[in-house]
Amino acid sequence: GQQVMQIPQYQHVQEGEDFTTYCNSSTTLSNIQWYKQRPGGHPVFLIQLVKSGEVKKQKRLTFQFGEAKKNSSLHITATQTTDVGTYFCAVRGSTLGRLYFGRGTQLTVWP
Amino acid sequence: NAGVTQTPKFQVLKTGQSMTLQCAQDMNHEYMSWYRQDPGMGLRLIHYSVGAGITDQGEVPNGYNVSRSTTEDFPLRLLSAAPSQTSVYFCASSQHLAGTASGNTIYFGEGSWLTVV
Numbered sequence: 001g002q003q004v005m006q007i008p009q010y011q012h013v014q015e016g017e018d019f020t021t022y023c024n025s026s027t028t029l030s031n032i033q034w035y036k037q038r039p040g041g042h043p044v045f046l047i048q049l050v051k052s053g054e055v056k057k058q059k060r061l062t063f064q065f066g067e068a069k070k071n072s073s074l075h076i077t078a079t080q081t082t083d084v085g086t087y088f089c090a091v092r093g094s095t096l097g098r099l100y101f102g103r104g105t106q107l108t109v110w111p
Numbered sequence: 112n113a114g115v116t117q118t119p120k121f122q123v124l125k126t127g128q129s130m131t132l133q134c135a136q137d138m139n140h141e142y143m144s145w146y147r148q149d150p151g152m153g154l155r156l157i158h159y160s161v162g163a164g165i166t167d168q169g170e171v172p173n174g175y176n177v178s179r180s181t182t183e184d185f186p187l188r189l190l191s192a193a194p195s196q197t198s199v200y201f202c203a204s205s206q207h208l209a210g211t212a213s214g215n216t217i218y219f220g221e222g223s224w225l226t227v228v
Contacts, residue, residue, distance in 0.1 A: 009151070033217070042201055042219040043154065088153060092208075098169060099144070099217075101153040 003027075004091050006102030014110050019076040021105035023089035030092055032072045034063055037104070038085040046074075079109045114138065117202050117220035124192040124227045132187040132223050134202030140218075142205045143185040144169070145177065147198040148222075154201065160185055161208065192227045199224050 005024045013019050023032065031050045035043040047056055049065035049072060056063045062075045076083055086104040093100050118133045136143065144159035146169075156169030158177040166177050174196060176188040185204075189196060200223045207215040 006153075042221050043203075044219070045217045048215065090154075098156055098159070100170075101146075101155070103151060103153040 004089060004100060004102045006089055006105060008105055009103065010106050010108070012108045012110065013079050015081060016078050019079050019083070019107055020073055021087050021089075021107075022071065022073050023091075023102050024071045025091065027070070029069050029072075032065060033090045033099075034072075034074050035088045035090060035101075036085050037088065041085075043088060076107075079107070081109050081111055083107060084109050115202055115204050115218050115220040117200075117223050119223060120221065121224045122226070124189070124225065126192060126194060126227060128192050130189050130192065132189075132200055132202075132225070134185045134187065134220060135183050136185075136204040136218070137183065138204065138206070138218070139182060140204040140206050141182070142208055143179070144203050145175070145185070145187045146201045146203065147171065148201060149198050157187065157200075189225075194227045197225060197227045
């Protein structure tokens with residue numbers, strides 16, 4: 001299946017610090033999606049990136065799609081305790097209908 | 112506005128038993144799918160459906176069956192439960208295939224925690 005590597009696996013930050021998670025693929029991606037999952041909860045769709053070099057913002061969250069469409073990042077500015085959770089990227093496979101998830105980055109925010 | 116509803120939320124099975132996880136959506140979405148989530152593994156696709164009467168296998172389909180007799184419902188059947196199927200199961204739906212349409216949002220159910228002993 002489609003391989004997408006997500007790093008880091010864990011990130012612990014103090015409230016107010018920034019946080020970034022990365023997704024990397026060895027092949028060119030048609031698009032990438034980002035999800036957030038709170039502890040004990042279900043994944044919640046955040047955004048989809050489609051265009052090369054695309055940058056989208058949602059309040060303190062900045063999403064970027066690489067120029068070569070092989071990598072993507074999610075950056076959170078000035079983390080808050082409400083940002084705690086696991087952030088996943090997901091990419092569409094070559095077979096229509098299939099979606100492949102990265103293993104996620106688990107974010108812990110200390111007050 | 113229920114969205115995606117999964118039942119049961121928790122279930123304990125004995126090895127060899129069969130059961131069905133129910134999933135229903137009220138958004139008239141064509142596309143539905145089942146994932147399992149294991150620690151450190153992310154979400155892995157089990158089966159998916161692009162419309163009523165049409166299903167296909169995902170990454171980890173062995174030991175599971177699905178059917179899509181209506182647009183609203185997409186049940187997942189465990190044929191003969193094994194301890195390796197202990198996991199959290201998520202059903203998801205969307206109006207379009209994932210990644211094919213701008214603005215397409217994928218909605219997940221709240222999950223079903225399954226333990227096979």
